[in-house]
Amino acid sequence: MLKMQNLRSVYRSDLVETHALRDVNLEVEAGEFIAVTGPSGSGKTTFLNIAGLLDTATSGDYFLEGQNVSQLKDNVRSKIRNEKIGFIFQSFNLIPELNIYENIEVPLRYRGFNGRQRRQRIVQAMELVGIASRSKHLPAQLSGGQQQRAAIARALSGEPRFLLADEPTGNLDSLMARQVMELLETINQQGTTVIMVTHDPELARRAKRNVQLLDGEVSDMQQPYAASLRAAQPPQTQQRTSV
Amino acid sequence: MLLRYYLLLASQSLRQAPGITALVVVAMALGIGVSMTIFSTWHLMSADPIPEKSKQLFRVYIDSWNPESPFEGDPNKLPYDLTFRDTNAILGSGIPLREVAMNKSGFVVRPESAEIKAMYADALLTGRDFFAMFNVPFIYGGTWSKQDDKQASPVVVISQSLNDKLFAGANSVGKTLSLDNRSYTIVGVRGHWNPSLRFYDLENDFMKESDDIYGPFSLFAAYELKPNGNTRSWKREEINTYSDLLASEVIWPSVWVELVNKQQKQAYQQWLDAYVVEQKKLGRLQRPLNNQLKNVAEYMEYKEVIDNDTRVMLLIGFLFLLVCMVNTTGLLLARFLGKSPVVGIRRALGASRGQVILQHLVEVALVGALGGLLGLAMTLLGLELIKLLWPELQSFARLNPGLILMALGLSVTAALIAGFYPAWRVCRQAPAFYLKLK
Known part of the structure; x- marks a missing residue:
């Protein structure tokens, strides 16, 4: 369903060349729940940006549902983002001047849905995440947990096949974090593929598979993150593999 | 359907930043006011006074x-x-x-x-x-x-x-x-x-x-x-x-x-x-x-009804509009780049680069239309001033429906030209770049 082959991402400035991703090879099956972990600067966000077509790789191939999306034009990539991918960000990324209803409506507008179709989907998504009573509120009037729920409702309203979450609980307290995580698990159980970037071992453990990134390289451990940490002692004995 | 959405966003956006909106509208209005005051006078002076037969009336020269x-x-x-x-x-x-x-x-x-x-x-x-x-x-x-x-x-x-x-x-x-x-x-x-x-x-x-x-x-x-x-x-x-x-x-x-x-x-x-x-x-x-036979247009040209001073004034008028457009570009650039994180969100949610440019151009066109309306009021003031200073230009210092439409069209066009670079600039990078700015 999602396949990356020899994916590289290099940022160049006048003085330095930074390898954010190095020959990443990864396959993700439909319905998986993957946690992407790694220390700061390991390339997690770059990985997620490329996976979500928010950025392009320097080289390599990226197949999404069998289609090579590496070299597609901007409008095609945007259409794929709009129809197939949902995003959840650490900082929620709600548009501050729009109320919750209007925020959830944004991707549906670009999708070309009419008013009735939009309303139906928005109400459904808000009910699913439990913020139906907050539709007229501005993001600033909601708690962090409610904002993240709104962001999840926005991501789900288009019924995406992939849900990409970047530290979705990073700005939440533990109670809210648990609720959001349960929500993601429910969504995954309903068939949506979830790829979640996190450095929280607790959350990573709840994913079906962990992918660790270190210095831009993938280490797919096929086991929960916490166990992998134990297995990785001492660090130099850890075996890095591409999947 | 999206165009209506863009109009809604544009009106919201303008209301959210009344100060900068007013500056842009006034900048455009000044440009339109000055250039249209001069242009409308020039236009009426150089217009064909008898279009139905100006090509068959000849003044005789020996x-x-x-x-x-x-x-x-x-x-x-x-x-x-x-x-x-x-x-x-x-x-x-x-x-x-x-x-x-x-x-x-x-x-x-x-x-x-x-x-x-x-x-x-x-x-x-x-x-x-x-x-x-x-x-x-x-x-x-x-x-x-x-x-x-x-x-x-x-x-x-x-x-x-x-x-x-x-x-x-x-x-x-x-x-x-x-x-x-x-x-x-x-x-x-x-x-x-x-x-x-x-x-x-x-x-x-x-x-x-x-x-x-x-x-x-x-x-x-x-x-x-x-x-x-x-x-x-x-x-x-x-x-x-x-x-x-x-x-x-x-x-x-x-x-x-x-x-x-x-x-x-x-x-x-x-x-x-x-x-x-x-x-x-x-x-x-x-x-x-x-011996020559000059038709009405040739006669007017020969007699230099529009002299070089008038042409220079017209040029100055449009150069002033250009200066206002450059100012508008600067103001819009600052405004749009300030909103670039929102652009990043919209791009992430499926807006293409073209859609984002169009959304911003609709906002710019709205500003242009407002600038045009205010510019028309300034043009009327300018024409009154011309009548006061040069009473002999009484019959030329006026606006007709064509000139009013032209002023509005010019304002929207000038705003679109001034706003294209900021609109393009705000989505030049990949969406991830703007999300990082948030």
Whole structure:
């Protein structure tokens, strides 16, 4: 369903060349729940940006549902983002001047849905995440947990096949974090593929598979993150593999 | 459907930043106000005053100037007027559909009613065909007869405004009018006719309103009336009597002919050339053969109705608009880049680069439309100022529906040009770049 082959991402400035991703090879099956972990600067966000077509790789191939999306034009990539991918960000990324209803409506507008179709989907998504009573509120009037729920409702309203979450609980307290995580698990159980970037071992453990990134390289451990940490002692004995 | 959405976003966006919105609108309005004030004046001055027949009305030029040196020392120039004898000679060729001689004059009008004071009125002495040639309307009566032209009958057509003053707007046809203590019979009252300029006589204060009195050209010779306006000559001649003036090389009247097709124009040109060749044999008109027929547009260009000063002013007006556009670009760039994280979110949610550009251009167009409306108000103020400073431009300093539409269109277009770079710039990078800025 999602396949990356020899994916590289290099940022160049006048003085330095930074390898954010190095020959990443990864396959993700439909319905998986993957946690992407790694220390700061390991390339997690770059990985997620490329996976979500928010950025392009320097080289390599990226197949999404069998289609090579590496070299597609901007409008095609945007259409794929709009129809197939949902995003959840650490900082929620709600548009501050729009109320919750209007925020959830944004991707549906670009999708070309009419008013009735939009309303139906928005109400459904808000009910699913439990913020139906907050539709007229501005993001600033909601708690962090409610904002993240709104962001999840926005991501789900288009019924995406992939849900990409970047530290979705990073700005939440533990109670809210648990609720959001349960929500993601429910969504995954309903068939949506979830790829979640996190450095929280607790959350990573709840994913079906962990992918660790270190210095831009993938280490797919096929086991929960916490166990992998134990297995990785001492660090130099850890075996890095591409999947 | 998305366009409506963009309009909604644009109006929201403008309300959210009233300060910067006001700055951009005022910048555009200033540019539009200044450029449109100058442009509308220029446009009305240079507009075709008689589009329905401007290509078939020709002013006749004969080079009757000094054989030794060209008119005004410029070999490309022709004497602006004709001599009286050439004028008389070239009328009656039978080729044009219509032809008239003309020159300005003026009379002291002495009303019958003692309640109305005597007044001076501008007059144009011309042929009976003048009214038909230049599409001049009548409210009462009509032009005088051919016989009146030949016999120099004391007949006149007066303007509606003079008729209003003297006869309270009643039909005055058949009544007499005392002009310079001589009685004239009124045969017609001209209706409202106030072309943007006196295009048929650009030699004499062409910004003045149309004349109040029209009479046969033959009255000049019959009553030895003083020709008003420019009278020039290259030749030293003793002019002691009116007959001396009529027989001299002094140029003062002009001739207009109406030639309806190419063949007629060609035939008239040949006839004119033949006349001059014949005159050359008699020792006159010794300059190289160069008779010209200038239609209305050519005549206006030749007389430089739009002079270089006006062109420079127009250029300055549009340069000012350009400066305002550059300012607008800067303001919009700051505004759009400030909103770039939201652009990142929209891009992440599926907006293509083109859609984001379009969304911003809709906002820019809305600003342009607002700037255009305010600019129109400024244009009206500017035109009032022009009228105040240059009263002679009274008839040009106004707006018509076409100019209003143009001002709005220009404002929206200028705003779109000014806003394109900021709109493009705000989504030049991949969406991830803008999300990082949040």
